[in-house]
Amino acid sequence: MTSHLPNLLVPETAVSVAGLTASLQTLLEQEETLQQVWVTGEVSSASRYPSGLFFTLQDPEGKAALSCVAWNTSVHKLFKQPVSGEQIVVLGSIRVYPPRGQYQLIVTQALPGGEGLQALRYRQIRDRLAAEGLFDPQRKRPLPAHPTIVAAITSPQAAAWGDIQRTLKRRYPGLKVLFSPALVQGNQAPESLVAAIERVKRDGRAQVLIVARGGGATEDLACFNDERVVRAIANSPIPVIAGIGHQRDETLADLVADVCVPTPTAAAVQAVPELAMLEAEYQELRESLHLAMQHRLEQDRDRLRSLRYRLRRLQVDRQIQQEINALTWKRHQLIQLSNQRLQNATQHCQHLQQKLATLDPHRILQRGYAIVRQSQGNLVRSSSELQLEQELVVELGQGQVTVKVTGLSNSSNRDILNT
Incomplete structure (x- = not known):
């Protein structure tokens, strides 16, 4: 098949991506005011690599962010080491990184600038909610031992949702999973998370609620420090497991949740027991019951042999008759007690069998x-x-x-x- 394309006129002034980037690089890096510039901001994330210290400076209102790097030759000269959540003032020059088309500040000096606004807001909210008792250990509720319905809140596009599904299916086949999708990053994320929690509450079927997202920078996890989200978790009638992937700082959602784990996969592990473990516990209980019954029957046989021996040694008819009567009564008691214990053990064994049968995948x-x-x-x-x-x-x-x-x-x- 022959395709017919219109004749397109390409302007002679068109440049390549590399050409445009090179022009911008020249424009920025040769600008005198950007050769030695002081910048103030809050450190939102900082990571140390073999080549140097990489960190992000953010405006107090979170409206702009600047990528910064202090190479190894300059890190030891910094008066103040960048720490996440702190306000600093840095001196550096603007450089362009062509492979990504990004600009960054090459830092040669850093000075303290006071406590960062975001860190201050986090501390103020945390202290206020702590004073209300939202983080008290006494408020933490135990998770159900054998839940049949688990709800999960995360982004439908996130890898966390897939990790949760796979882990729950592997550990507890046949479990009912309710998914309440939500945004887990951005300005609209707090409202979306609150709405997702309310959906699960209105549905009323879930016995455990997982709130999760994968790892990310400190600024990406800001929605889990939002007071609306924290109060929604605190007011949830369903025990909540927080599985928010982060490396260092804990969020307020971690503090208020009934159980806090570092990853979505770990949250799924906490939510349900492993079927193989339940089967092992059942076999162990069954074996213990069998050994206890054998031990009791052996004791009864020894006592019966002792009574028979005493009976053979008696010479007087009256004593023989008394022992016969006593033996008959003891035998009656033994049979009655053994039957009762056997009946209780049988009922317990049947209960365990029924419980295991409900977990059988073939059902x-x-x-x-x-x-x-x-x-x-x-x-x-x-x-x-x-x-x-x-x-x-x-x-x-x-x-x-x-x-x-x-x-x-x-x-x-x-x-x-x-x-």
């Missing part, structure tokens, strides 16, 4: 669900893995069938809670 198939595999045996988790006319093997509660794909859809069967 899911018996309720009408199915496992779909490709012809090579690989599990099918998404319609995006399939092609039309592809043959699949469907495993049912009893038996399996071979089917052919006649149509594809990307819709999900997960519950999505929306306002």
